[in-house]
Amino acid sequence: MSILNISAYRFVSLDDLPALRERVFAQCEALALKGTILLAPEGINLFLAAPREAIDAFMAWLHQDSRFAGLEAKESPSDQVPFKRMRVRLKKEIITLRQPTIRPEGGRAPAVDAATLKRWLDQGHDDRSRDVILLDTRNAYETDIGMFPQAVDYRIARFTELPGALAADQARYHGKTVVSYCTGGIRCEKAVLHMQDIGMENVYQLEGGILKYFEEVGGTHWEGDCFVFDERGAVDKALAPLDLLPLPYGEGAEST
Template sequence: MNATVEQLAPVAEQANTPWVVAALYQFREVADPADLRERLINLVQSINLCGTLIVAGEGINGTVAGDRHAIDSINQFLQNEGFDNLEYKESESHEKPFRKMKIKLKKEIVTLGVEVKPRSLVGHYCDPEEWNELISRDDVILIDTRNDYEYKAGTFQGAIDPQTETFREFPDYVRQQLANHKDKKVAMFCTGGIRCEKSTSLLLQEGFKDVYHLKGGILKYLEEMPAEKSLWKGECFVFDGRTAVTHGLQEGINEKCHACGWPTTPEERALPSYEHGVSCIHCIDKTTEQQKEGFRMRQSQIVSAKRKRL
């Protein structure tokens, strides 16, 4: 199945009220993903919703934002479709976090590239309190299953960075770097939990015996764990206009470089290498002057479009 994308009309701005941001997923067999996608398209055309939903034969995944009515409408629709055990988290954004609504049809709701059984071959789930106890132990290998730019914004104390650019690279990391540790306790985490559903299934499939993952991911941890008891360091990268969130799911201080996508701190944005929308310390030497001119033109168009909306 080739990926197909439905780009829906730009979503209207909301007046005065924050956007409700809902991150959700569930592994569940979908008999006709294309039909579900079409019915989702029909629904979202009538409500004020933006973001991305991914539909596949193995379930649904995505992050969407809208007013309260829109979020309740999409939830009710999914409940009626049998998605009655969603891993679901809400937060707020004071600015519109996505430009459009996209609904994608894919082979996987999160692309690992290796067939696993996340509904039947699962590791030990840990809630935030159990997680703190687990990762404080000396006999546990703690692995951040996210990508390198996400790790840069923040991670758990003592976590290993696999230095992957995409989740597709994770199976190679397991086989090349972890193969000799199958007798160890391995704890893994990701943003919302979905990548760990697949990574724990993968490790068990590869012969690991004692595998743990943080239920609900970093977002649930930051929502529930008081900052004074937290083992999290930094901010959690999110795939929307906020760039990153911190404890209580409050918006953080990192901002995404729109040239390369990496999070940048206020200190990095004060460097000569930083030009808003054009370059940062992570990409200044990776693009040509012609590309930078293209980025400048794009940034100028974005600024002009925002002024017209004011």
């Protein structure tokens, strides 16, 4: 497959958004990239597709900005570009939760990597013998495509509904280790910061989300596929596209 699809995000303070948008869009156009990049005061969230040479050139250019140095992307292949155009959008949040007390650009939430989570699920508890609860922070139409079968799924229609669902169900998590997960990491990171904000303990994000989990451990313990917000519709555990159309909210929605 000749097309490389990448997704990446970073919570970092950005105060030059209009000028940054112009520079980023010009570079994407010069390299004939397609996809969506979201920019907000709290950071960057990107989904791009092109031949590898063009993707590598863009990431090398982006890394020259110290705010994005070392930014790593999740990768998956496809035969065709799953976006129709290139968009660089300015937003209030790169993933909308509407919890203004949360400042993710101020410091990362605690995380576990894919291998650690797999080991915990294999043995039935974490390394302190605590029960592990998985929390799916995605929307219901995403979890319908695939999920960890034992995970808590609140059947939310949008990410902004998660705080209310947690507030009504907080006792479930007492004394347990909680690992939140999402497609690429951005929602589960913000979810963990919110859980810490309301006093929950032993809460972690899955580093790199489902896509990194598939990449590193092959989807062990997962059932189904993983919804993605582009014309592929979903990817399987080998990160191969399934081409499930139509998309419920269109290409470039907040997905990672």
